[in-house]
Amino acid sequence: MATFAAVAALLGVASAGPVLAPVNDIVFPATAHSSNPLIYSGGNTPYYTGPNVNGISNEVPSQCTVQQAAYVVRHGSRFPDSGSYGSWVALEEKIQAAVNGKGFKARDELSFIADWKTVLTNTTLQMSQESMTGRKEAVDLGYTLRARYPDFYEDGHPFYVWANQYANPISTSRVVQTAQAFLQGYMYEFADTYGKVVSVNSTGSVNAIGNSLGPSDACPLYVNNAYNNVTNWDATWMPAAIKRINALVSGNLTFTETDLTFFPYLCAYESQITGRLSDWCNVFTQDELTKYAYSQDLSYWYGVGPGSSDPTKLLFLPFLESFLDLLAQGPGQNGTDVDGSPFTVPKLIMAFLNDNQIAELTAGMDLFQEQTPLPDDRIPSNHLYNVAHFITMRGTVGFEVLNCETTTKKKTTEDTYLRILLNDAVYPLPMCKSGPGSSCLLSDYVTYIKKKNAEAGNFIDYCNVTQAGHPETVAGASFFTDLTQDFLTLVSP
Template identity: 40%
Template sequence: MVAASSLLALPLLATAVAAYNASQHQLNPVQLIGANSPWFSGPSQGIPYVVPEGCTVDTAAFVSRHASRYPDLAAWQQWTNLSAKIDAATFTVSESAPELKFLETWKPVVRTPSQDISAINVGGYKELQVQYDMGVTYRYRYPDFYTDNSPFIAWANQYPAAPRVIDSARLFTRGYMGPNATRSGEVYVLNSTDPRGYANSLGTGDGCSTIHGGSGVESTTWDNTYLPPITARINSLLKGNLTFTNTDITNMPYLCGMETPILGYQSPWCAVFTDDELEGYEYAQDIKYYYGGGPGSYKNGTVMLPVLNSVIQRFQDGPNKTYTSSDGSKFQPPPLSAMFTNDGQINQLVSQIGVFDDQAPLPTTYIPAGNKYVASHFVPMRGTIGFERLTCSAKHYMRITLNDVVYAVPSCKSGPGQSCPLDTYAALIANKTAAAGTFPQICNISSTGATQAELTMKSTFLQDDALPWGYFVSP
């Protein structure tokens, strides 16, 4: 978050309006759209992303969001409602606001909604190449992890609304393995809506009646703070009977982020706002995720502790461990555990990994200086939480990255490159797990068709490739 002072509220927005020049953005608009931004590597946290001297990375894991997509049905309806409102109005645009001229002819850019809604988008076909590139990047990053033509497995959440998570895992695997991926690669898809997978999947909140995705009063308070000056400014540039509401305005940055990868160039909606106004929207995303499923959401985020505990177990066991699956077969997972899921799960997980343990509650009437909890930096399209086991002189350490940027755990950064000793990190997460309670308690589960052994706070899918609620697809 870039801010000229410790506060970004109505007075600062008013100053920004007075100085507005639509062609002079100092920031990249599509990097200020929170979860609706295309992927980008976030700003440095002051820790170089190099392997510390005397160390090697011998085990790694990541949990990544899917690639860019078309809008879901609810968002599409908002787009079409906005388009219908503009079409029904008679208006002209002020000569001082050429950036708004596109409103006279704008139509939603989804061409075939019956086929495209919720799927990876047309501009995302290009971003599918990003998934290939992501796979190649990890081959370069960990050159000793994979030998050509050997087997490899990735993991994916079976998101019921669309196949975009599975498709992202498939395309990553192709980039990672190369031409023979379809012959020797597999994507292990986990059904989180099967009661037996409630605590043992990549969508561990899907069976929880206690989980909610909204942030309620916190979002409403911030919306009532930052939106009215923007709405007033834009309406002042229109002559006629077209008058936008605050709700209309909240859809416009969303359109900036979502239209850009569909079009293949920056959406005209991106030029409508000043930098400060876009930062106001970005902070709305921060509040949504912080209070919806993040650190400020009571126990919502704790539902991903089973997955985190499984990663820690994998790191404690080391890269060469062979496990016995539930059907009695032997399973040796690769040194890289590549997992794909959705934004809600990324946000829930990021709230528990420790890097935001020193984050003060987000205020709802201004943007605090130095805010670290910025949704754009970890939950955009293809947002990625990375884990690495550093081995240094036979000692093991945990290093964490968000979108390829190293973040320290504030209470545990004594290791090389501000990493955390693995045993200390395991103890830290064990304490979080104990404080959270049992999975049935967190999710208010009394009877599900799953045994208590299947509802523990440690997932086993990284160590067991024969779970009956999982299945394999080819890359």
């Protein structure tokens, strides 16, 4: 069988021709209330390509080529965790108690609830795991990136991706499951032979402190607290929504604010679990969906994003410095394999993790530096920090390293630039965007992050790490180049 690269070479135009991958992995149906209710579920939203909010084409600038890329990716769509599922069951039991009581009636958007049951069929097997939509999202990402960067990999060579272990045993980690599915899409029938997931256990060793894909796990002073901001905002709109929705039912059933917060949640989860749009997606009006989505923005902004307290928004700085240093060295760098032999770091570096880590990473990057703090009494017009644009299920932070030719009257030069894509939409770095396509000179951003990391201080100090044997200085992201470390495990697709 001819390899992908060989076919591309024979066709000649494969690299330049239109990519066959669809823009989105699934369709996003409308309801009577909303043209697209699924995109208002914040971090629970299934993956979709982000809108071009900055007005910058995501096509590679004409004078540039992509010489290397890295994608930091949230796990794909999934089944709920046990805590959330318990709330689903409680809601079902509450509704059924009313259905079996006197005078129950549900009208209009809620007419379905008399027969509603939670959609999980085998909780022992399904709980917290990647769903069928999540698997499709990951496989499709593999297909998309293989087609997008056809020269980055050739069949028959080893290929590593990295994943935050997150759960024990490793086989139950939805993050690792997403990485495995990505390999199936990227390498198809050759994945089992040549593909490997490097599972990074953030608490597996003192060597993983400040040197993992989940640095908060080793930071005793880490906090996530956005409750006041979310509570303040919900107080401005929830009472009216509760009144409207309770008017649709009679009998011994009164929905509370807690109940209502699960309606858009159920919309997203039931839809991606079953592959069919949930009836819950038609309960909230468009105005209510918009306000619920802003609650999600506030939760991430103040909990784990740019508005969070220290040290939360500092946690990924060691990672960023180490990772950007690796990109600055250029493609083809050598690393140390598990057995001590050399391996070549892929031209496409893939790292899979969780939603909070995406928020912490982008906060450390200063990507939303120009966003004023989000108010909790109104929705600001055109606010850039919209979590449904980048912290969706299988949300992506893409780093494209561009080799660009620039010409002046005196000379033509080639320089290396970096551009950032969130769910495939270009987001310029506010402090550095004068390059082609609003990119940043890579060396300038490396310098910026080094300075920011130095000013933040030592991870060990600002996290108050006291664990015996901890390193004096954390390594950040050494796991990309040294697979011999004791907190890493290789997993087959």
